[in-house]
Amino acid sequence: AEQSVTPAQMISAFESVFGAHKGERRNHTKGSCATGEFVGLAAAKPYTRAALFSGEKIPVIARFSLGGGTPNAPDTAKSARSMSLQFHLPENKLHHMAMLNIPMSGAATPQTFFDELVAKTPNATTGQPDPKKIKAFKATHPDSQPLADYLTTYLPPSSFANSRYFGVHTFKFINNEDETSLVRWRFEPQDGVQDLTEAELKQLPDNFLEQRLIARLEQGPVRWDMILSLGKDGDPETNSTLLWPSDREEVTVGTLTLNAATSQEEGACEKINFDPLVMVDGIAPTDDPVLLFRSPAYAVSFGKRLSGQ
Ligand code: HEM
Numbered sequence: 001a002e003q004s005v006t007p008a009q010m011i012s013a014f015e016s017v018f019g020a021h022k023g024e025r026r027n028h029t030k031g032s033c034a035t036g037e038f039v040g041l042a043a044a045k046p047y048t049r050a051a052l053f054s055g056e057k058i059p060v061i062a063r064f065s066l067g068g069g070t071p072n073a074p075d076t077a078k079s080a081r082s083m084s085l086q087f088h089l090p091e092n093k094l095h096h097m098a099m100l101n102i103p104m105s106g107a108a109t110p111q112t113f114f115d116e117l118v119a120k121t122p123n124a125t126t127g128q129p130d131p132k133k134i135k136a137f138k139a140t141h142p143d144s145q146p147l148a149d150y151l152t153t154y155l156p157p158s159s160f161a162n163s164r165y166f167g168v169h170t171f172k173f174i175n176n177e178d179e180t181s182l183v184r185w186r187f188e189p190q191d192g193v194q195d196l197t198e199a200e201l202k203q204l205p206d207n208f209l210e211q212r213l214i215a216r217l218e219q220g221p222v223r224w225d226m227i228l229s230l231g232k233d234g235d236p237e238t239n240s241t242l243l244w245p246s247d248r249e250e251v252t253v254g255t256l257t258l259n260a261a262t263s264q265e266e267g268a269c270e271k272i273n274f275d276p277l278v279m280v281d282g283i284a285p286t287d288d289p290v291l292l293f294r295s296p297a298y299a300v301s302f303g304k305r306l307s308g309q
Pocket residue numbers: 010024025026027028031063064065082083084098099100105109110113166167168169240272273274290293294297298301302305
């Protein structure tokens with residue numbers, strides 16, 4: 001279908017599905033704040049001139065969250081988990097990454113994303129989504145299938161500290177010779193990946209992720225390695241629903257260290273718009289229409305929540 005959805009219509013669709021919670025993010029509403037630093041490695045230099053990889057300690061404000069627009073979503077929900085980072089570089093420059101624990105998105109275009117929200121909007125009389133509409137959405141949007149397949153065996157992580165986080169989109173890395181490489185990245189937890197079991201999902205309370213994160217950080221810093229995957233000709237560049245082959249060359253390009261966490265009400269992450277197009281020189285977006293649409297959509301949500309709507 002021709003793309004026509006606007007950022008304002010997209011945010012209205014989130015509100016129809018999840019409600020409009022005043023002063024709150026319209027998606028990824030439930031979250032926690034953390035602080036730390038990132039140190040990049042010279043191994044990134046052949047691919048990017050970005051100051052992120054200078055080797056200096058770069059202060060970071062982080063936010064962990066659950067996908068979906070429900071402020072009190074249970075931490076056992078089989079939704080996405082996420083980690084957003086705001087890097088504070090010299091000369092007041094900022095860089096953002098807003099990543100998921102799931103490696104692909106469920107939409108190749110903003111229209112698919114919107115059509116899914118519309119299909120999942122609860123019926124006014126029953127209060128439930130109409131299964132027929134969800135079925136029709138799936139049948140008409142094959143780009144939603146890879147994520148749907150992934151989610152059939154998906155189990156959320158036992159802790160924000162025991163999760164990988166993926167950049168999901170393809171990005172451009174640009175080096176000092178102005179050469180461009182297509183890359184994807186992920187953050188690998190040094191604590192190791194640990195997913196919940198179905199039994200744990202049934203027993204755990206609604207709120208444990210924030211408590212576990214704070215308790216883990218009281219024991220000492222938590223670290224993730226940033227891993228770059230180098231694309232080859234023909235690898236999907238503008239379609240974030242399609243994974244790259246798993247044998248792509250990988251380079252470790254830095255380490256994220258987090259030192260402390262708080263509730264989002266008490267932390268600096270709450271008032272940040274983690275717009276993924278805020279980037280430093282040496283990193284640039286591809287023409288992925290979903291990546292490009294995120295920026296104006298987040299701006300609508302940010303404007304609303306900051307003005308108390
Ligand atoms: C057209 C597609 C998308 C739309 C409309 C959308 C919409 C939103 C909105 C409205 C927010 C809250 C913004 C705010 O108030 O600050 C948000 C947060 C977020 N989104 Fe998306 N999103 C899209 C795709 C994606 C994709 C593909 C990813 C994968 C990396 C992603 C990852 C995140 C993360 C990590 C957050 C939390 C940011 C934070 O911590 O503040 N989103 N999204």
